Amino acid sequence: MSEDLDQSALDYHRYPKPGKLAIKATKPLANQRDLALAYSPGVAAACREIEQDPLTASLYTARSNLVGVITNGTAVLGLGAIGGLASKPVMEGKAVLFKQFADIDVFDIEIDERDPEKLIETIARLEPTFGGINLEDIKAPDCFIVERALKERMKIPVFHDDQHGTAIVVSAAILNGLRVVGKDIGQVRLVTAGAGAAALACVDLLVALGLSKENVTLTDIAGVVYPGRLEVMDPYKGRYARDTEMRTLEEAIVGADIFLGLSAAGVLKPEWLIRMADHPIVMALANPEPEIMPDLARAARPDAIIATGRSDYPNQVNNVLCFPFIFRGALDCGASEINEAMKVACVRAIADLAMAEPSDIVRAAYGGDQLQFGPEYLIPRPFDRRLMEHLAPAVAQAAMESGVATRPIADLDAYRQSLHTRAYRTGMTMKPVFDQARTAPKRVVFAEGEDERVLQVAQQAIAEGIARPILIGRTEIIASRLGTLGLSIRPGRDFDLVVPSDNPNFEHYWHAFYDRVKRRGYAPDEVRKYIRNDTTVLAATMVRVGDADAMICGIVGRYSRHFKHVEEVIGAAPGVRRLTAMSALVLPGGPLFMADTYVQVDPTAEDLVEITRLCAAEVRCFGLVPKVALLSHSNFGSHDSPAATKMHEALRLLRELEPELEVEGEMHANLAFDAAVRQARFPESRLTGRANLLIMPNQDAANIAFNLLRTMNEGASFGPMLLGTDRAAHIVTPSTSVRGLLNMTAIAAVQAG
Numbered sequence: 001m002s003e004d005l006d007q008s009a010l011d012y013h014r015y016p017k018p019g020k021l022a023i024k025a026t027k028p029l030a031n032q033r034d035l036a037l038a039y040s041p042g043v044a045a046a047c048r049e050i051e052q053d054p055l056t057a058s059l060y061t062a063r064s065n066l067v068g069v070i071t072n073g074t075a076v077l078g079l080g081a082i083g084g085l086a087s088k089p090v091m092e093g094k095a096v097l098f099k100q101f102a103d104i105d106v107f108d109i110e111i112d113e114r115d116p117e118k119l120i121e122t123i124a125r126l127e128p129t130f131g132g133i134n135l136e137d138i139k140a141p142d143c144f145i146v147e148r149a150l151k152e153r154m155k156i157p158v159f160h161d162d163q164h165g166t167a168i169v170v171s172a173a174i175l176n177g178l179r180v181v182g183k184d185i186g187q188v189r190l191v192t193a194g195a196g197a198a199a200l201a202c203v204d205l206l207v208a209l210g211l212s213k214e215n216v217t218l219t220d221i222a223g224v225v226y227p228g229r230l231e232v233m234d235p236y237k238g239r240y241a242r243d244t245e246m247r248t249l250e251e252a253i254v255g256a257d258i259f260l261g262l263s264a265a266g267v268l269k270p271e272w273l274i275r276m277a278d279h280p281i282v283m284a285l286a287n288p289e290p291e292i293m294p295d296l297a298r299a300a301r302p303d304a305i306i307a308t309g310r311s312d313y314p315n316q317v318n319n320v321l322c323f324p325f326i327f328r329g330a331l332d333c334g335a336s337e338i339n340e341a342m343k344v345a346c347v348r349a350i351a352d353l354a355m356a357e358p359s360d361i362v363r364a365a366y367g368g369d370q371l372q373f374g375p376e377y378l379i380p381r382p383f384d385r386r387l388m389e390h391l392a393p394a395v396a397q398a399a400m401e402s403g404v405a406t407r408p409i410a411d412l413d414a415y416r417q418s419l420h421t422r423a424y425r426t427g428m429t430m431k432p433v434f435d436q437a438r439t440a441p442k443r444v445v446f447a448e449g450e451d452e453r454v455l456q457v458a459q460q461a462i463a464e465g466i467a468r469p470i471l472i473g474r475t476e477i478i479a480s481r482l483g484t485l486g487l488s489i490r491p492g493r494d495f496d497l498v499v500p501s502d503n504p505n506f507e508h509y510w511h512a513f514y515d516r517v518k519r520r521g522y523a524p525d526e527v528r529k530y531i532r533n534d535t536t537v538l539a540a541t542m543v544r545v546g547d548a549d550a551m552i553c554g555i556v557g558r559y560s561r562h563f564k565h566v567e568e569v570i571g572a573a574p575g576v577r578r579l580t581a582m583s584a585l586v587l588p589g590g591p592l593f594m595a596d597t598y599v600q601v602d603p604t605a606e607d608l609v610e611i612t613r614l615c616a617a618e619v620r621c622f623g624l625v626p627k628v629a630l631l632s633h634s635n636f637g638s639h640d641s642p643a644a645t646k647m648h649e650a651l652r653l654l655r656e657l658e659p660e661l662e663v664e665g666e667m668h669a670n671l672a673f674d675a676a677v678r679q680a681r682f683p684e685s686r687l688t689g690r691a692n693l694l695i696m697p698n699q700d701a702a703n704i705a706f707n708l709l710r711t712m713n714e715g716a717s718f719g720p721m722l723l724g725t726d727r728a729a730h731i732v733t734p735s736t737s738v739r740g741l742l743n744m745t746a747i748a749a750v751q752a753g
């Protein structure tokens with residue numbers, strides 16, 4: 001790992017609060033009454049119910065959505081037995097993945113105990129706390145003993161992620177790899193590097209899926225596992241001992257179709273690859289350094305299909321693709337265990353999803369990457385938001401069919417639909433935008449380049465690879481603030497610096513600005529002053545003449561002042577009548593966009609149509625299908641005030657101009673979110689589910705609603721995004737945070753592309 005990545009990782013873990021997790025209350029506790037309900041005496045009612053019927057724990061406590069990620073720190077990634085305390089960042093990390101990918105809550109538990117029997121005793125006693133147990137990074141063969149004993153003793157799913165999570169993802173990748181190369185699982189020969197937790201579970205599952213046991217050769221630190229071997233042996237490896245003269249991986253790999261590495265860095269030599277069968281599958285999955293780097297493997301065997309556990313190469317085979325989603329399905333149907341049928345269902349669902357036609361939404365989420373099933377795309381990517389709705393129902397169905405579901409799901413289609421909605425509210429709103437920005441980083445100029453938030457964002461934007469920042473400001477101020485903040489970026493090397501008082505392009509810029517505003521009452525002298533003193537004018541002019549691709553201003557001063565200059569210098573794109581501002585919130589129900597929050601005070605019906613179309617196009621950049629509600633005090637024609645009539649007229653025009661757009665109105669705000677009430681009130685509604693874009697009748701309504709929601713919810717907000725401009729330009733507000741500014745940088749960079 002580079003020193004830079006190390007330092008960034010340390011900062012990530014340390015600031016603004018140490019660690020990656022916190023506990024959040026889900027019920028109000030604001031007054032004496034709340035206290036009486038949450039705690040004594042009210043809480044006793046919930047206790048009594050559970051005492052009488054233990055299944056009601058899923059109704060009155062968080063247990064049914066709570067997983068324990070439990071380790072003793074004896075085989076942490078490829079780092080070895082580093083102990084419970086040092087393993088805590090990994091376990092907190094697993095917890096965050098559970099939450100972000102599948103909305104599952106986790107307590108990470110690190111236990112200082114190496115004796116398997118004592119470990120079993122400790123974990124078994126935690127059953128009242130959890131809906132499921134995810135064992136992590138416990139060394140082989142202890143992990144087999146611990147898992148088997150806990151499965152027997154506990155009535156909740158116990159799942160050793162390094163074994164089964166890995167095995168499920170590896171099996172999906174191998175099944176699909178064999179499809180690509182046209183080989184039959186019953187015929188192929190597989191050789192492993194590693195005979196520990198992950199490797200043995202992979203081989204077990206592959207054998208269950210049709211791999212012939214006779215075609216498997218295990219190798220580990222002592223070479224080939226054969227009958228009678230004494231060195232580092234255990235009965236678990238012994239099950240695959242092969243009667244052969246071969247003693248080394250170098251010998252065993254000759255003629256093999258599949259190499260499965262779950263061992264250590266650099267174990268596989270390129271020259272050995274040459275002796276594998278045609279079109280070999282090479283899975284080098286040791287973390288963080290694989291058994292062979294993909295470039296070396298590719299050079300030795302151009303016909304190979306190659307996978308690693310890393311995110312920086314194609315075909316990332318990592319258990320993160322499995323554990324959040326298999327637990328989602330298991331928890332939702334109250335499964336008492338995760339059995340073989342559920343694992344196989346998960347394998348098939350992962351494999352099938354990779355072969356499904358990628359939607360435009362998924363393509364957008366990966367910056368337009370070609371996600372076509374083939375040698376470089378064997379299994380879905382971890383950020384594929386379809387994973388939860390495909391995998392969890394398949395797992396739940398298998399649990400029900402195999403009789404282990406204590407709370408069977410009556411309507412799987414409705415369940416699938418609810419997961420679809422859930423997948424879009426798990427904090428990944430900005431992901432598609434960042435991915436798109438990364439594909440072709442743009443030059444983004446910041447008018448307030450001396451601001452500390454801008455300096456931090458500049459460093460992060462460079463690290464994220466989303467933009468090349470241009471900062472407007474004074475050399476010495478920026479240098480001193482970079483020092484105070486401990487930031488490593490430097491002008492010239494990492495970003496460009498434009499000093500207004502010493503600007504070599506001064507002549508060029510003031511002429512360009514003058515050209516734009518000479519008919520707006522500006523005199524040449526005044527224009528020169530603006531270019532020297534007003535950094536918003538300077539930034540906008542740079543974008544206008546092509547010296548920057550996008551701009552961000554507004555951290556200091558009023559929105560209206562910045563807007564005036566941006567409108568003068570950059571103006572509207574051809575075909576756009578008026579600019580508009582859209583703001584966004586990330587709410588528990590998913591992202592919510594609103595317009596016009598800052599620019600158009602009282603838009604006409606025609607203006608509202610343009611606002612809706614500009615905003616809907618922007619919503620698509622977030623990988624979302626726009627669902628638009630035109631809001632009003634009137635409900636489907638219940639009032640005929642001018643404000644209600646213009647919303648009604650806007651809908652009529654939108655139906656003509658954008659018949660494909662899912663838009664409905666005019667309606668009360670609650671109907672935008674509550675599909676059932678909407679359907680009862682107006683059965684012909686063309687809006688389905690929850691609206692994600694609210695178009696308000698005027699700026700007062702939009703701005704007030706946005707600020708109310710922003711204050712009352714803890715969720716992130718971003719924007720305002722200025723839409724309809726001829727070049728990408730955004731005016732943020734003085735209260736913007738570093739994260740908000742970084743988001744706007746990514747949005748600006750994407751628009752500039």
Ligand SMILES: NC(=O)C1=CN([C@@H]2O[C@H](COP(=O)(O)OP(=O)(O)OC[C@H]3O[C@@H](n4cnc5c(N)ncnc54)[C@H](OP(=O)(O)O)[C@@H]3O)[C@@H](O)[C@H]2O)C=CC1
Nearest residue numbers: 077078140194195196197198220221263286287309318319
């Ligand atoms: N991509 C993914 O999703 C996952 C990757 N992994 C990675 O797989 C590796 C193994 O993990 P896990 O099974 O949990 O750990 P274990 O400790 O249970 O097993 C490690 C195995 O690798 C063998 N081994 C170690 N060093 C060498 C070497 N130099 N040459 C040959 N064999 C070697 C060990 O041999 P011996 O038995 O003789 O000691 C043992 O069989 C780790 O790097 C881990 O990060 C694990 C889980 C998921």
Ligand SMILES: CC(=O)C(=O)O
Nearest residue numbers: 076077078162287319
């Ligand atoms: C990915 C994982 O769980 C491991 O490497 O241990």
Ligand SMILES: [Mg+2]
Nearest residue numbers: 077136137162
């Ligand atoms: Mg692990």
